[in-house]
Amino acid sequence: MNLKEEIDRLKKEKNAVILAHYYQEAEIQEIADYVGDSLGLSQQAEKVEADIIVFAGVHFMAETAKILNPSKKVLLPDLNAGCSLADSCPPEAFRQFIEQYPDHTVVTYINCSAAVKAMTDIVCTSSNAVKVIESIPKDQSIIFAPDKNLGKYLCHVTGREMVLWDGSCIVHEAFSIDKLLVLLKEHPDAKIIAHPESEEHILKTASYIGSTAGMLNCVKQNPEQKYIVATEAGILYEMRKEVPDAVLIPAPAKEDNTCACSECAYMKVNTLQKLYDCLLHEAPEIKLSEELRQQALIPINRMLKLSI
Structure with a gap:
């Protein structure tokens, strides 16, 4: 069975659309109707007219799509x-944490569960985080969660002091500064581009810091x-496709692995x-209570209005 042909057939038969994150395997990105980062995928999910959304990503992303598309x-x-x-x-x-700062x-950050979003005033992605923080009056105190690395970066860029939840992404904390500096000595003409979820010592070495889509655009422009490239290695597929002449070197991880x-x-x-x-069995399906969905929708819509 040719899986790609069968997936294409089922998509047409069931009026389905496939949304995929840049970090998915290349063969999934190839058959997706839309490939993007968290902001782009949220915006696309809001526009979808198909009956079924297949979200090739992770759970919180599929939840976000369901929050925006209750009837699908x-x-x-x-x-x-x-x-x-x-x-x-x-x-x-998290509820107990925010109760300490009434x-x-x-x-x-959008990388959280629907239940956490429901306790939120406004959601952000790495693409629009600075814009979201700057939209809040300067005399208003802020809690930022769950990524402490992105939070520290935003404090530095915006000049705001924020109360940070102590969370992190294991992938973006896996980069080895020692190996990175050795790699930079081997390639002194290379520029480091990094995702703001990376640790502070990685970000200090970077010539460009931005979202996954922002990093892709940076490479396109030069x-x-x-x-x-200091982010999840899945982005390299799209970068190489979009900018075949660029020399792209994945940032090294602390642990040895094949790539x-x-x-x-x-x-x-x-x-x-x-x-x-x-697609065949129309499962597993993401389901949320209507009360939770509506609560989580409010901060997502606030973000999307800021991102037009």
């Missing part, structure tokens, strides 16, 4: 496609440059076979 069936190829950052912020613990505006770069095990849980199976 949202499928995730594998429910085990979680997120270490979202897992680092359990809803009940007069604070709560800003959450295609002759050599880059060391010497960081990969998200959760993102790689999804496969073509699972994608086919979920």
